[in-house]
Ligand SMILES: O=P(O)(O)OC[C@H]1O[C@](O)(COP(=O)(O)O)[C@@H](O)[C@@H]1O
Ligand SMILES: [Mg+2]
């Protein structure tokens with residue numbers, strides 16, 4: 124008989140490992156689960172619903188907001204405000220952090236940082252997109268008003284992080300600091316089921332993911348590494364294969380399973396890199412380290428040790444199989 128372990132059961136099992144657990148994190152995860160199911164439903168029929176295309180406004184990053192960016196932001200915001208365990212969120216689609224001022228939330232001990240819809244440029248062309256989330260305990264006292272300090276915590280202080288990928292199937296992949304597990308959504312029974320237990324990234328891979336359209340603007344060390352990936356050398360399994368979907372969640376997920384490296388370096392267009400530290404780089408760095416991989420902003424600079432200064436700050440991201448990131452760091456050390 125087929126044993127199905129649902130996400131709900133898995134979280135409750137994990138909770139028993141923490142004797143003083145209050146169940147609040149479990150409750151927070153059920154909010155994320157609910158919003159993910161609603162997004163799954165909408166994305167699956169996106170071509171039929173009025174949910175494609177631009178929303179006609181720019182977000183704080185100066186990027187045109189897509190209708191699905193706005194929709195996803197509202198769904199996650201509403202779901203996270205429901206259960207009184209989250210006192211505030213910071214989102215790619217909100218200029219300032221949002222506090223849930225209803226009294227019940229002031230006692231919420233968690234803050235959530237979220238990229239409600241990752242891979243926005245792929246929405247209208249039916250390519251997989253995602254949601255990325257990062258969870259911290261607040262630093263301000265319970266019952267008091269939420270402050271920016273609650274959000275500007277270094278990545279190693281995360282108590283959980285994860286993503287949802289809306290692809291050929293919808294999956295939720297997360298960690299609470301005890302390994303990384305993946306759950307596939309079964310819409311026929313409306314639950315996420317454990318499908319990828321204890322994910323570990325291979326130490327080496329043969330996939331590199333980078334937008335080579337920006338190549339001429341990359342630092343020399345990165346250029347040299349990309350050339351290294353393309354050289355012929357069967358002893359080191361090169362040339363590697365180039366794969367770039369243009370949705371961080373999807374490129375990350377593939378490399379997590381198969382081994383590989385994802386690079387979003389600095390360039391003249393993005394002098395500090397494109398991706399946002401708090402709700403893209405930190406959660407992915409937390410997951411990759413839990414899966415045995417590495418995430419750096421440059422040689423020896425662990426993403427999780429960066430002290431954030433602003434909500435939407437950007438930083439370069441090099442993440443993936445430890446041996447591949449290590450090799451890239453050698454090139455950056457030598458060539459800058
Ligand atoms: O088109 P580019 O410059 O290669 O950027 C692609 C990257 O930008 C992103 O789309 C940024 O995320 P958002 O879609 O959430 O803004 C990543 O998912 C992706 O990896
Ligand atoms: Mg994103």
Ligand SMILES: [Mg+2]
Nearest residue numbers: 215238240241
């Ligand atoms: Mg986004």
